[in-house]
Amino acid sequence: xxxxxxxxxxxKGMTESxxxxxxxxxxxxxxxxxxxxxxxKGGYVEVIHTRDYVIAxxxxxxxxxxxxxxxxx
Amino acid sequence: MGLGLKINESDVFFSMIxxxxxxxxxxxxxxxxxxxxxxxxxxxxxxxxxxxxLLPAREAIAVVIFGNCFxxxxxxxxxxxxxxxxxxxxxxxxxxxxxxxxxxxxxFLYVAIVGALALGSIMFGHAAIQFWxxxxxxxxxxxTNYVFWAVLCLAIGWFFAYIGPDNMKWVIxxxxxxxxxxxxxxxxxxxxxxxxxxxxxxxxxxxxxxxxDPVMSHRWSLAVALEMNxxxxxxxxxxxxxxxxxxxxESGAYHGCQWGWGLLSAISGVFAALAAxxxxxxxxxxWLIQIGKDTGSMFLPIIGLxxxxxxxxxxxxxxxxxxxxxxxxxxxxxxxxYATILCCIPVIFCFSPEFYTSISAIYAIIGLVxxxxxxxxVTDYLFFTKGVFSMRRIFNMREGYWYWHGVNPAAALAYIxxxxxxxxxxxxxxxxxxxxxxxxxxxxxxxxxxxxVVYYVLMKFWVLKVWPLPILPACKQPAVxxxxxxx
Numbered sequence: 214x215x216x217x218x219x220x221x222x223x224x225k226g227m228t229e230s231x232x233x234x235x236x237x238x239x240x241x242x243x244x245x246x247x248x249x250x251x252x253x254k255g256g257y258v259e260v261i262h263t264r265d266y267v268i269a270x271x272x273x274x275x276x277x278x279x280x281x282x283x284x285x286x
Numbered sequence: 287m288g289l290g291l292k293i294n295e296s297d298v299f300f301s302m303i304x305x306x307x308x309x310x311x312x313x314x315x316x317x318x319x320x321x322x323x324x325x326x327x328x329x330x331x332x333x334x335x336x337x338x339x340l341l342p343a344r345e346a347i348a349v350v351i352f353g354n355c356f357x358x359x360x361x362x363x364x365x366x367x368x369x370x371x372x373x374x375x376x377x378x379x380x381x382x383x384x385x386x387x388x389x390x391x392x393x394f395l396y397v398a399i400v401g402a403l404a405l406g407s408i409m410f411g412h413a414a415i416q417f418w419x420x421x422x423x424x425x426x427x428x429x430t431n432y433v434f435w436a437v438l439c440l441a442i443g444w445f446f447a448y449i450g451p452d453n454m455k456w457v458i459x460x461x462x463x464x465x466x467x468x469x470x471x472x473x474x475x476x477x478x479x480x481x482x483x484x485x486x487x488x489x490x491x492x493x494x495x496x497x498x499d500p501v502m503s504h505r506w507s508l509a510v511a512l513e514m515n516x517x518x519x520x521x522x523x524x525x526x527x528x529x530x531x532x533x534x535x536e537s538g539a540y541h542g543c544q545w546g547w548g549l550l551s552a553i554s555g556v557f558a559a560l561a562a563x564x565x566x567x568x569x570x571x572x573w574l575i576q577i578g579k580d581t582g583s584m585f586l587p588i589i590g591l592x593x594x595x596x597x598x599x600x601x602x603x604x605x606x607x608x609x610x611x612x613x614x615x616x617x618x619x620x621x622x623x624y625a626t627i628l629c630c631i632p633v634i635f636c637f638s639p640e641f642y643t644s645i646s647a648i649y650a651i652i653g654l655v656x657x658x659x660x661x662x663x664v665t666d667y668l669f670f671t672k673g674v675f676s677m678r679r680i681f682n683m684r685e686g687y688w689y690w691h692g693v694n695p696a697a698a699l700a701y702i703x704x705x706x707x708x709x710x711x712x713x714x715x716x717x718x719x720x721x722x723x724x725x726x727x728x729x730x731x732x733x734x735x736x737x738x739v740v741y742y743v744l745m746k747f748w749v750l751k752v753w754p755l756p757i758l759p760a761c762k763q764p765a766v767x768x769x770x771x772x773x
Binding site: 219226235238259262272277 | 306537617
């Protein structure tokens with residue numbers, strides 16, 4: 214196998230035309246988005262922010278405290 | 287058939303390939319709306335009702351809310367990879383589990399789907415015989431045989447899934463609207479006729495009783511109710527990618543699923559618990575008949591039963607369609623007819639009165655199979671890949687993320703250890719805890735944490751040394767790097 218060739222698509226049941234479309238999408242991804250994702254930036258869409266985790270964490274912390282109070286009260 | 291097949295073929299291909307920026311249609315609010323439609327159905331009514339049968343109101347409300355929200359918080363990261371790459375759930379987990387573990391994941395998905403379908407169709411059957419008896423009298427098969435109606439519900443639900451997504455739009459929207467109407471009527475009834483004080487002082491009608499030990503009886507009731515609600519919260523794990531691959535942002539995907547399936551849908555479970563406490567009966571279809579007796583009119587109960595029945599048919603469709611899409615994405619040669627019917631056949635074998643009343647066992651089992659999968663994906667995201675995958679390798683099912691014969695051994699061993707630990711701690715069928723830990727620590731969340739630890743240790747000290755992660759970006763990686771390591 215040639216080391217310089219990129220890995221080809223091998224997806225059971227995909228027709229040749231479907232493979233071609235998929236190949237184009239992957240090429241576009243690697244050209245336009247892959248480095249961004251590696252750098253922690255967005256891919257096709259805007260990346261998640263730390264504040265999203267903080268908001269979810271705080272709400273769930275409140276729910277945990279409520280739960281503990283309710284079952285022990 | 288011809289038209290349906292064309293719609294489905296394009297749908298299937300669309301679900302195989304990455305959804306690009308132009309394909310993204312869901313904001314956070316849209317995803318929340320979709321997940322509320324998907325979430326509020328028979329499963330929330332029945333788990334809420336069973337919680338109200340086991341616990342008093344103060345504890346039941348807390349258990350329904352926390353039991354559903356906290357697992358979704360633990361799993362919420364799963365929404366990100368499908369949103370980032372536009373890939374459906376099973377494809378986005380190929381880099382973590384390996385391509386050949388997809389079959390195991392599909393089997394687990396089917397366990398979750400079959401349980402949900404059976405509960406929905408049996409509930410339809412019960413609603414239908416009550417409806418029939420209220421209008422035409424209680425004589426005859428149609429007023430007594432719920433199995434006939436349950437099969438009919440399943441068949442109609444399958445038909446809507448078979449004819450494709452364009453026809454499903456109104457079906458999904460209608461389902462949520464109808465359930466909300468039933469819910470609104472129910473809320474009005476329980477507070478108008480029973481009042482706040484009666485509901486909050488009511489004793490549960492079906493708690494677990496251990497003779498001579500009220501403390502342990504209560505502990506078991508609490509643990510079983512929590513386990514069931516945690517199971518329902520975990521049961522969404524296999525469904526993230528089908529929706530979040532169409533999200534407009536990762537934040538929208540993260541919050542949409544977490545609050546749509548969690549806090550917002552859980553409200554229906556809370557009211558179901560309150561209704562069970564007020565009426566002292568598990569079956570939601572009987573609540574509606576009770577409303578008729580209390581109000582002296584059968585008009586509202588008949589409308590309620592009709593809406594509940596229609597909503598359950600629609601819930602069938604919303605379950606069958608994504609399962610069929612996932613199946614056919616991995617087996618593209620399978621005909622659409624067989625893909626849609628595959629998850630319906632086992633449901634017929636679940637039609638029994640015991641199944642309908644075994645909601646706590648069903649959701650414990652569903653929670654278990656979803657739990658171990660979710661634990662592996664979450665740990666991988668947090669500690670190893672950070673959700674950075676090679677798209678090219680995902681689409682090469684032989685040389686991409688191949689690991690050991692197409693299986694990531696760390697994921698497989700985490701599954702096995704997680705399953706064994708859960709069943710050792712709590713057997714949901716016999717309700718026996720072999721190690722005696724169950725009423726103290728429950729089983730679902732500890733199993734999740736154990737799977738995380740097992741997967742982390744195996745990946746860190748074994749798997750990544752033998753099968754290292756591919757070098758990214760793709761242009762810098764050798765073509766057959768992972769194959770060479772494997773050999």
